[in-house]
Every structure is written in structure tokens, then in C-alpha cells.
Amino acid sequence: MGLKYIEEFRDADLAKTLITSIRQESKIPLRLMEVCGTHTMAIFRHGIRSVLPDSITLLSGPGCPVCVTAQKDIDAFVAFSRLENVIVTTFGDLMKVPGSGTTLARQKAAGADVRIVYSVFDAVTIAKQNPEKQVVFCAVGFETTIPTIAAGILMAKAQHLDNFCIHSANKLTPPALTALMETDGVDIDGFILPGHVSVITGTDAYRPVFEAHHIPSVIAGFEPVDILQAIRMLVLQNETDRPALENAYTRAVSDQGNLKAKAVMHQVFTLCDAVWRGIGTIADSGMKLNSAYSRFDADARFNLDLPEVSEPKGCACGDILMGLKTPDTCALYKRTCTPMTPVGPCMVSSEGACAAYYKYA
Amino acid sequence: MTSDDTILLDHGAGGKASHAMFSEIILPLFHNDQLARQDDGAVCEVPAGRLAFSTDSYVVDPIFFKGGNIGDLAVNGTVNDIAMCGAHPLYISVGLIIEEGLPVKDLQKILETMARAAEKAGVKIVTGDTKVVPRGKADKIFINTSGIGIIPEGVDVSGSRAVPKDKIIISGTIADHGMAILSAREGLEFESDLKTDSAPLNHMVKSLLDAGCDIHVLRDPTRGGLGTTLNEIAAGSGVGITLFESALPVKGQVKGMCELLGFDPLYIANEGKLIAIVPEHHASRALEIIQADQFGTDAAIIGEVTDHLPGKVFLETAIGGRRLVDMLTGEQLPRIC
Incomplete structure (x- = not known):
């Protein structure tokens, strides 16, 4: 497994040069939001906050798919696991996320057939191997993951698997940025835009939000040099008052993105409104199965009747995801909400802002 | 039969x-x-x-x-x-x-x-x-x-004996066992020739003791990995620990797999590695002895004991940053994206 693209972008000398430049050039106090959870973790893991000047504050945004999954979706996953002859397949991150009652991990311990998969294709394989069971896949992801889920649906269709279905809690990034910019009180001087998501969407996907709000925006990769380079570009845009939509991850991200992946995504899914945990409903920010593939919809297949739920009292996940609060200012942080006993999903997901604060700060 | x-x-x-x-x-x-x-x-x-x-x-x-x-x-x-x-x-x-x-x-x-x-x-x-x-x-x-x-007579090794200025030695590359097991698991189709590092370390320990090294702490960082074990030592000895990221020996394959799966090698199990915490003036001798053992060729000094923030472990990152290395909570689960 080649490491060429890890070591080069962890080069200590290059990183230190960038840090020196940022320290010299940054004068105006800036609040920069890293939209993506993987950036949040990378920033903490490499100690990037500790090397930045006091003028720069980094905020963690709504780009961790687990963190923004509505409690009702988690309740649905749990409800599927309670059904007879149903295997629930899920990415690992979701196992410990609390719904309004319990978690998939607890359901598994109590005897439910819940299996961690590394890709949707593993879930399709499980369906093929267990024709007498129904297999539900918990579809939680952004543009990075949605095309593979669509490909999984196409695979299930090609193999005539009538026992495979998904509950879609998929979400799109650009509509969330627009919603964020239109929220009262949100105070952000620049976006560090996601790397993986942008590989699929391309730079152009952010053009509408940029045109509407002229907010400095730079797409970044995930290594320290990538992130520092993006921060430096945002500093320069702010210092010169020349907001731009720039791409600092050109080795992976093009203007148009991955056309094939986008085509597969739109072949299977269609836009829908989606509930983002802590933020609320954002129009056209979700993706549900379109009519040609609706027979793979777990909700329709099992017709669950789940009660409306309210989010846990005191949990500041919503404000944290919008950069209005930092985890350490939440009343529950480190008191009732810890990685062992998470209240909100920002604490349970490995890429959640609260978990990152708890683990590294 | x-x-x-x-x-x-x-x-x-x-x-x-x-x-x-x-x-x-x-x-x-x-x-x-x-x-x-x-x-x-x-x-x-x-x-x-x-x-x-x-x-x-x-x-x-x-x-x-x-x-x-x-x-x-x-x-x-x-x-x-x-x-x-x-x-x-x-x-x-x-x-x-x-x-x-x-x-x-x-x-x-x-x-x-x-x-x-x-x-x-x-x-x-x-x-x-x-x-x-x-x-x-x-x-x-x-x-x-x-x-x-x-x-043996006169030997006093314990997780409570680390003192400020002691050096921390790891006997080789970390996270090999955990990643070898993971890549052998059904459902994860990784092509790798990564092997478990399972090995007996008693001969290495005997060589250290026979040479008269004043070893304060010996631990094998199995489940929970290096990060968790060092947290236990920091708490047990009431000291702070600073690790140097650029000194940590990690195999290329292990790094690559960890990146893909979102794992931190600091929390992945080892089955043939030891941590030796020794006084500064014994560190280079202890390192030589460990490196001379067949299971210690990649050994390195990876950190030091401090009196700063007792009970906490910090990592000095390759780019010059600093961050906390907490104890592992629960099982590491593969990330979504």
C-alpha cells in the first residue's frame, strides 16, 4: 500500500513554513469553519490548533454524517433491529448513537442481528447469503457515500435480491452551507470545504452558496500541509478582502467532480427535504430512493409507525454544528455527556466535534 | 483419534x-x-x-x-x-x-x-x-x-515507578497485531502480508535485567494499544508523559490501513512489544540491549516522563503541534467516510 500521498503532505518542514506564513500574515481575527468531520479529527490529531496564532479560531461544522442524523432515523434503525427475521447492517460509527430509547449496540447485545459492514456491498452480500431474512442497510452518508449506496441498490436489483432494502438518511453538503449562511447569529469568516465530498461534487457545487454570500471558501485535503495551506489561503482572502472559491486539493478535486458517481447517485435517488439533527429541516438537502427504486425502501416495506421525538434537553449539538457554540460550553459536556455515555451524536461519532474535543483538547 | x-x-x-x-x-x-x-x-x-x-x-x-x-x-x-x-x-x-x-x-x-x-x-x-x-x-x-x-533479587518493576525525566522506549513497530487480525477478518478484503507480532519478550527482559539496567516500568501494550497503556502508567505513577510522533515506529502498511479505516495506531493492540521506562542515563544502553534482541530491532526512544499535568499523555506532532492522547473509550469502530 503506497504511502506517497500521506508522507509528502505530512512534511514537517513544509508545515512549519506554512505556519510561519500564517502567523506573519494573519492580523484580522478570523472564525473559520471546517465543514467536514474528518477535517475536525485531522486538525486535532495533528495539533493544528496549537500552532495557529490567537487571531484564528477554528469552528467545527455540520459535516459529520452521524452527527447530523436525526434521532428519528436512529429510532428507525433500532426499530428494524427489533423485527423478526431482520438483519440490520450498519457502518460502525452508528452502533453507539443513542436514539430516543436505546442504541444498535445495546440491541445487538440483547440478541438482535445487527452487523457492522465496511461498505454497502457487504450488506448486499449478506442479503444474498441469507435469502430467508430481510436485510436493512442504514444508509447514512454525504456525497462521498451516496454513490456507493446507489451502486449497492443497482447490484441488489441486478441480482434480483428482494430481501435487501435501505433506510435513507443520506444528506447533501451544499444545501447545509446555504442554510448555515442564512441562519441568524452565524458568524463565519471562511469555510474549509470538505475534501472527500468535493471529489464527488466538484468545486462547482459550492458556486451557488459562494455567489450568494461571497464567503471565502477553500477546498482542502486531510493532511496537515493540506489543511494549513487552506487556512493560509483563507487568511490571505480575508486580509486582502478578496473572497474567492478556491481549490487547495487539486490532486483529487476537479471543477465538475466525479460525473460517473453523480450519475449513479441521480439514477437511484432523488432530492428530498431532510431533518438535520440540531439544525432542523433543510429543503432539498436529502436523497431518497426515486420511484423506479422505491421497492428497496425499508420504510415502505415494513411500514413502521414511529412517534415524533424531541432531542435531549440541554444538548447543544445544533448550536455546535453551526459554529454558535463550542463543545466545552455545552452544559452536558464531560458531565452527563462523555464518549462512554454520549447524549448527542457529536460525542459518539469518532468524527464529532464533541468527541474530538474530549479526546484531544 | x-x-x-x-x-x-x-x-x-x-x-x-x-x-x-x-x-x-x-x-x-x-x-x-x-x-x-x-x-x-x-x-x-x-x-x-x-x-x-x-x-x-x-x-x-x-x-x-x-x-x-x-x-x-x-x-x-x-x-x-x-x-x-x-x-x-x-x-x-x-x-x-x-x-x-x-x-x-x-x-x-x-x-x-x-x-x-x-x-x-x-x-x-x-x-x-x-x-x-x-x-x-x-x-x-x-x-x-x-x-x-x-x-530476581533487587528487581522492582512497576507501573507506579515512572519519574520525571525518565525515557520511554518501545521495542518495535506498533499496531501490527491488531491490524493483522483485522485484515484477516471476514468481510474486510485487505490484501496485506502483515503478520501478528506475537512473540515472547522474556529473553529481552532478562537481558535488560542481567545488564543491570534500572528499569522503572515494563508493560506490554496489548489491548487498547500504546496510548491506553501509557495513560495507565501516567495515572499509576502520577506523572505526565510526552510522546514524539516522529519517533513512533509504525510500518507503512499499518499506517495505510489505519488511514483507510480511520484508526489511530496508538490504540491498536500489540502482542510482541514492550514499553520500558528507564532513567535518562540508562536509556541508550537499554535501547541497545533491546535492539540486539531478535524481537527488538525496530526499538526506539519515543518519549519522556514529565512533571507537567500528572496523569495525562501528550503527543508532540510531526508538525510541531501538541495534543492530548486520551485512553481508548470502547472499541474503535470503522468510520463512515
């Missing part, structure tokens, strides 16, 4: 089948005087001194993986736990809990590996027990090993 047979409940019932399994399969492999007596327990000669005693159970899935299997893991694990007390391991016991239906040839392979591991470590398997449980009540085979060893 032949290699083509499978283990049945009868083999654990204490009757003829049990005896056949012991005399035809187990005894020839583990042969030694104590075991051959078939008494209820082993009677062993021990030199004078303090006794170190440890036990561990092995439930690894899958039971066979690159570089080893549950058998040598079970022997090396207990040998190392005893060695980490500063002791020379002498005798171990083996408890087998077998799920009915296990092919006899699998059992033989595991026992052969255990016998070889015991020989390599220089310990005797002197007593044991075998139970067979119905299908589904265990997962193929579980093994418990317990062991005893003798601590």
Missing part, C-alpha cells in the same frame, strides 16, 4: 474419549514429567524469591491469522505478562474450552504452535484442563493460560 476426526462433546466428558484426546493429542505435544503424571495439579520446583503470577484468556477471532494463531498468542501473552513484572516465567497452565465440531487437525495445529511457543520462551506447560461445549456455546476454541515466574 485421527486428524480427520472432529471434537465431540464426548471428548470433554472425562471418559475414554477424554483420555484418548489427552494421551494421543495433548501429551505427545506438551510432553514433560509433571504433565505425564496426570495428577490433579502440577508439583513444581521453584527457586527462592518473589513469585509473579498472571492469567489471561484468549478468544481471538479468527483463530488462525498471518504469523500465528490463538495458540502461540495464549502462550506468549502470559509469558509476557509475567516478564513485565520483571520475572523469569517458569511454568504455565492451559485451559481449553472447545466448541464441539472443531476439526481435530485444527486443535493439533493450535497445540503444536503452543508447544513450540513454550519451548521458544523456555517455559513448561505443566497442568491443564479441557472442556467441550455444545455448538454455539463458544466460538471454535477459547484458551486460558496462567503462569508463574520468579522475580
Whole structure:
């Protein structure tokens, strides 16, 4: 497994040069939001906050798919696991996320057939191997993951698997940025835009939000040099008052993105409104199965009747995801909400802002 | 009993089948005087001194993986736990809990590996027990090993003895075992030639002690990895610990797999590595001795003990940043994206 693209972008000398430049050039106090959870973790893991000047504050945004999954979706996953002859397949991150009652991990311990998969294709394989069971896949992801889920649906269709279905809690990034910019009180001087998501969407996907709000925006990769380079570009845009939509991850991200992946995504899914945990409903920010593939919809297949739920009292996940609060200012942080006993999903997901604060700060 | 047979409940019932399994399969492999007596327990000669005693159970899935299997893991694990007390391991016991239906040839392979591991470590398997449980009540085979060893006069090794300015040595690359197991698991189709690092570390420890190194702490960072073990030491000794990211030995393949899966090598299990915490003036000598051992060639000084923020472990990152290394909470789960 080649490491060429890890070591080069962890080069200590290059990183230190960038840090020196940022320290010299940054004068105006800036609040920069890293939209993506993987950036949040990378920033903490490499100690990037500790090397930045006091003028720069980094905020963690709504780009961790687990963190923004509505409690009702988690309740649905749990409800599927309670059904007879149903295997629930899920990415690992979701196992410990609390719904309004319990978690998939607890359901598994109590005897439910819940299996961690590394890709949707593993879930399709499980369906093929267990024709007498129904297999539900918990579809939680952004543009990075949605095309593979669509490909999984196409695979299930090609193999005539009538026992495979998904509950879609998929979400799109650009509509969330627009919603964020239109929220009262949100105070952000620049976006560090996601790397993986942008590989699929391309730079152009952010053009509408940029045109509407002229907010400095730079797409970044995930290594320290990538992130520092993006921060430096945002500093320069702010210092010169020349907001731009720039791409600092050109080795992976093009203007148009991955056309094939986008085509597969739109072949299977269609836009829908989606509930983002802590933020609320954002129009056209979700993706549900379109009519040609609706027979793979777990909700329709099992017709669950789940009660409306309210989010846990005191949990500041919503404000944290919008950069209005930092985890350490939440009343529950480190008191009732810890990685062992998470209240909100920002604490349970490995890429959640609260978990990152708890683990590294 | 032949290699083509499978283990049945009868083999654990204490009757003829049990005896056949012991005399035809187990005894020839583990042969030694104590075991051959078939008494209820082993009677062993021990030199004078303090006794170190440890036990561990092995439930690894899958039971066979690159570089080893549950058998040598079970022997090396207990040998190392005893060695980490500063002791020379002498005798171990083996408890087998077998799920009915296990092919006899699998059992033989595991026992052969255990016998070889015991020989390599220089310990005797002197007593044991075998139970067979119905299908589904265990997962193929579980093994418990317990062991005893003798601590030489004057040796005082403990997780509470780290003091500021001590140097921290790791005996080789981290996270090999955990990633080897993960890549062997069903459902994760990684092509890798990564092997477990399972190895006996008692000879390395003996060389350190024989050379008169004043070792303050010895630990093998198994489950929870280096990060978790160092947190335990920081708490136990009431000291701070600083690690240097650029000094941490991690294999390229391991780094790559961890990146893909979103794992941190600091929290991945090792089965053949030790952490030695030694006074500054003994550090280079201790490092040389560890590097001279066949299982210590990649050893490195990776950090130091401080009086800053007792109980906490910090990492100085390659780019000059600083961050907390917390104890692992729960199991590391693969990330979504």
C-alpha cells in the first residue's frame, strides 16, 4: 500500500513554513469553519490548533454524517433491529448513537442481528447469503457515500435480491452551507470545504452558496500541509478582502467532480427535504430512493409507525454544528455527556466535534 | 483419534474419549514429567524469591491469522505478562474450552504452535484442563493460560515507578497485531502480508535485567494499544508523559490501513512489544540491549516522563503541534467516510 500521498503532505518542514506564513500574515481575527468531520479529527490529531496564532479560531461544522442524523432515523434503525427475521447492517460509527430509547449496540447485545459492514456491498452480500431474512442497510452518508449506496441498490436489483432494502438518511453538503449562511447569529469568516465530498461534487457545487454570500471558501485535503495551506489561503482572502472559491486539493478535486458517481447517485435517488439533527429541516438537502427504486425502501416495506421525538434537553449539538457554540460550553459536556455515555451524536461519532474535543483538547 | 476426526462433546466428558484426546493429542505435544503424571495439579520446583503470577484468556477471532494463531498468542501473552513484572516465567497452565465440531487437525495445529511457543520462551506447560461445549456455546476454541515466574533479587518493576525525566522506549513497530487480525477478518478484503507480532519478550527482559539496567516500568501494550497503556502508567505513577510522533515506529502498511479505516495506531493492540521506562542515563544502553534482541530491532526512544499535568499523555506532532492522547473509550469502530 503506497504511502506517497500521506508522507509528502505530512512534511514537517513544509508545515512549519506554512505556519510561519500564517502567523506573519494573519492580523484580522478570523472564525473559520471546517465543514467536514474528518477535517475536525485531522486538525486535532495533528495539533493544528496549537500552532495557529490567537487571531484564528477554528469552528467545527455540520459535516459529520452521524452527527447530523436525526434521532428519528436512529429510532428507525433500532426499530428494524427489533423485527423478526431482520438483519440490520450498519457502518460502525452508528452502533453507539443513542436514539430516543436505546442504541444498535445495546440491541445487538440483547440478541438482535445487527452487523457492522465496511461498505454497502457487504450488506448486499449478506442479503444474498441469507435469502430467508430481510436485510436493512442504514444508509447514512454525504456525497462521498451516496454513490456507493446507489451502486449497492443497482447490484441488489441486478441480482434480483428482494430481501435487501435501505433506510435513507443520506444528506447533501451544499444545501447545509446555504442554510448555515442564512441562519441568524452565524458568524463565519471562511469555510474549509470538505475534501472527500468535493471529489464527488466538484468545486462547482459550492458556486451557488459562494455567489450568494461571497464567503471565502477553500477546498482542502486531510493532511496537515493540506489543511494549513487552506487556512493560509483563507487568511490571505480575508486580509486582502478578496473572497474567492478556491481549490487547495487539486490532486483529487476537479471543477465538475466525479460525473460517473453523480450519475449513479441521480439514477437511484432523488432530492428530498431532510431533518438535520440540531439544525432542523433543510429543503432539498436529502436523497431518497426515486420511484423506479422505491421497492428497496425499508420504510415502505415494513411500514413502521414511529412517534415524533424531541432531542435531549440541554444538548447543544445544533448550536455546535453551526459554529454558535463550542463543545466545552455545552452544559452536558464531560458531565452527563462523555464518549462512554454520549447524549448527542457529536460525542459518539469518532468524527464529532464533541468527541474530538474530549479526546484531544 | 485421527486428524480427520472432529471434537465431540464426548471428548470433554472425562471418559475414554477424554483420555484418548489427552494421551494421543495433548501429551505427545506438551510432553514433560509433571504433565505425564496426570495428577490433579502440577508439583513444581521453584527457586527462592518473589513469585509473579498472571492469567489471561484468549478468544481471538479468527483463530488462525498471518504469523500465528490463538495458540502461540495464549502462550506468549502470559509469558509476557509475567516478564513485565520483571520475572523469569517458569511454568504455565492451559485451559481449553472447545466448541464441539472443531476439526481435530485444527486443535493439533493450535497445540503444536503452543508447544513450540513454550519451548521458544523456555517455559513448561505443566497442568491443564479441557472442556467441550455444545455448538454455539463458544466460538471454535477459547484458551486460558496462567503462569508463574520468579522475580530476581533487587528487581522492582512497576507501573507506579515512572519519574520525571525518565525515557520511554518501545521495542518495535506498533499496531501490527491488531491490524493483522483485522485484515484477516471476514468481510474486510485487505490484501496485506502483515503478520501478528506475537512473540515472547522474556529473553529481552532478562537481558535488560542481567545488564543491570534500572528499569522503572515494563508493560506490554496489548489491548487498547500504546496510548491506553501509557495513560495507565501516567495515572499509576502520577506523572505526565510526552510522546514524539516522529519517533513512533509504525510500518507503512499499518499506517495505510489505519488511514483507510480511520484508526489511530496508538490504540491498536500489540502482542510482541514492550514499553520500558528507564532513567535518562540508562536509556541508550537499554535501547541497545533491546535492539540486539531478535524481537527488538525496530526499538526506539519515543518519549519522556514529565512533571507537567500528572496523569495525562501528550503527543508532540510531526508538525510541531501538541495534543492530548486520551485512553481508548470502547472499541474503535470503522468510520463512515
